[in-house]
Amino acid sequence: MKLNDLSSLMARREDGGLSYDRFRADPALASLHWPDDVLEQFLFDHGDNAAFVYDYGSIDLDEVRWRLETIQAADFVGMPTGASDAGCIESYAESPVHWVKVRRPEVGRHWEEHGTWLRPPVLIDRRLLDPSDSGLQVVEGRTRVGVLRGRLREGLHVASHQQAWVGHA
Known part of the structure; x- marks a missing residue:
């Protein structure tokens, strides 16, 4: 899974209808097993920022x-x-x-x-x-x-x- 694969989840977050608690409970993220602090700082805060995606979009998130x-x-x-x-x-x-x-x-x-x-x-x-x-x-x-x-x-x-x-x- 890469950052672009989460675009629909990011769009829901961007619309303001997705709190961090609801965001982290999404099944697409469950398989990552990332610590909450990283999930929030990396994906919730920046996962759809164009510059961030440019820099880190090639990373296979499942492998980290x-x-x-x-x-x-x-x-x-x-x-x-x-x-x-x-x-x-x-x-x-x-x-x-x-x-x-x-x-x-x-x-x-x-x-x-x-x-x-x-x-x-x-x-x-x-x-x-x-x-x-x-x-x-x-x-x-x-x-x-x-x-x-x-x-x-x-x-x-x-x-x-x-x-x-x-x-x-």
Whole structure:
């Protein structure tokens, strides 16, 4: 199953008649066995975004297995995102304090107290896009990763290790 195979489900969600709870209960998604957090961030939030589909539409969704992993903060510094959003992580990194301030107050408190995000971002093994490639890529959480990069650059509190959902083949 690919993103385009979910177009009718996405259309129902887009019409506003499909809450996340009803969305995740759809039989087309049941076979994926994806964690709720990934299902919501990857499919519910972005599954019909044209740029997102361009970047990730070739992935066989049935083949992706997700794990919550601990990754060194420094590993996020050079991590890319999809081609359609090239440069956006660095634009967020230019003003990490601003991007935290425009979020809910608990986001800022969490960064200050724990040096990390409230919700783990979604990454994929780049071999899912190109078998000859390697490393990880940011699928969802570009603002969060940008804030982390900016905080590292500005010497603000960042935990040495971060949690992220990682999709592997």
